Amino acid sequence: MRLLLLATLFVCGVVPFASAGRFVCYFPNWAIQRQDPWQFGVDNIDTRLCTHLVYSFADLDDSTLQIKSSKPVVDIVQKGYRKFTGLKSQNPSLKTMLAFGGWGDSNINDKYSRMVSTSENIQTFVDSALRMLTDYGFDGLDVDWEFPRTEADKIGFSNLLAALKKAFAPYNYVLSAAVPALPADLGYDIPSIEASVDFINLMTYDMHGPWEPETADHHAPLRKRSWETADNNIEYSIDYWTENGLSANKINLGMPLYGHSWKLSSDVTAPPAPASGGGAPGPFTGEEGILSYFEICLAVQNEGWQVVQDPDQLNGPYALSNTDVVNWIGFDDIAMVTTKSNFILSRGLGGAMVWEISLDDFRGSCGAGVNPLLTAISRIVVA
Known part of the structure; x- marks a missing residue:
């Protein structure tokens, strides 16, 4: 029956979408330190869902400009690195990668700019990265x-990627880069990135957040909403990167497994809603203005938070707490990640990416099964 259906579609001139095939999932080395029962370590990873797992993050040493462990006790003493790469014994086709950088380490000082400022500094870093990958x-x-x-960063970043590509070739190592949804005036030479990386992980989230304290809005909208004046959405981001030189099949579309939250300052709840700063921290993740998916679904299930859907699926739903000061949380649910996964196929993108796997309902506590968001994405993008 399936073969007959496919043949009929081709005869009729309709080419069915093939699966993208790549699903990149970031793993955080700090979630093991959470309070029970929502600690998340290497042993909690389901190796069947993602094609690439990325251990986050290694740091850049300020003095030597070499890569180094960010949490030596977790990564090395407790064998986090080796347990992580050992997951390939459960799924031989799995790729286990190491990420270095991240928001925190990237913004300590100018060390990344210094690292890419000379060919000698770049080579020092490349040599250290090769050792790290090989050793673990x-x-x-x-x-x-x-x-x-x-402009110097732009040139240096391109030179770094080119040097890594050359050094990785004999080992067949994978090289990727995480890049923002809209680079604007940031330092990216897109054609040179295209020439060096196997793929990019497009961070199509955090388009809004508590750093905009007076307005509650979704941080990962798929398409432009009728009331918006700026182009700050996933569809525009994909158009920008592809029109400026990046192949669609090298793009992994980023999806967040967390929501951004605000305290509302009026009775208006539809975005853009008046607000007065970031929402209350989650009981397990503990950061103002951010809630994991598992914290959101538990609050909806156990505390009676109201969920409001967007009938047009331009963005995910938002949840409203039943507290005196209402917390507004915009997030992606199963329906929204399904819509975005189908968008990936419709645009011929290389795959999906998520930040990050410890934020899903990995205990299956909310009635939709274990890892409901990861599972919904994987079934469409990988299958």
Whole structure:
């Protein structure tokens, strides 16, 4: 029956979408330190869902400009690195990669700019990265410098990727880079990135957040909403990157497994809603203005938070707490990640990416099964 259906579609001139095939999932080395029962370590990873797992994050040493562990006790003493790369014994086709950088380490000082400022400094870093990957059995490196900003950074970033590509070739290591949804004036030479990386992880989230304290809005809208004046959405981001030189099949569309939250300052709840700063921290993740998906679904299930859907699926739903000061949380649910996964196929993108796997309902506590968001994405993008 399936073969007959496919043949009929081709005869009629309709080409069915093929699966994208790539699903990149970031793993955080700090979630093991959460309070029970929502600690998340390597042992909690389901190796069947993602094609690439990325251990986050390694740091850049300020003095030597070499890569280094960010949490030596977790990564090395407790064998986090080796347990992580050992997951390939459960799924031989799995790629286990190491990410270096991230928002925190990238913005300590100018060390990333210094690292790419000379060919000698770049080579020092490249040599250290090769040692790290080889010593612990990683399959590749994800470059997550947030963000190169100057013209010198732009040149240096391109030179870094080119040097890594050359050094990785004999080992068949994977090279990727995490880049923002809209680079604007940041330091990216897109054609040179295209020439060096196997793929990019497009961070199509955090388009809004508590750093905009007076307005509650979704941080990962798929398409432009009728009331918006700026182009700050996933569809526009994909158009920008592809029209400026990046192949669609090298793009992994980023999806967040968390929501951004605000305290509302009026009775208006539809975005853009008046607000007065970031929402209350989650009981397990503990950061103002951010809630994991598992914290959101538990609050909806156990505390009676109201969920409001967007009938047009331009963005995900939002949830409203039943507290005196209402917390507004915009997030992606199963329906929204399904819509975005189908968008990936419709645009011929290389795959999906999520930040990050410890934020899903990995205990299956909300009635939709274990890892409901990851599972919904994987079934469409990988299957």
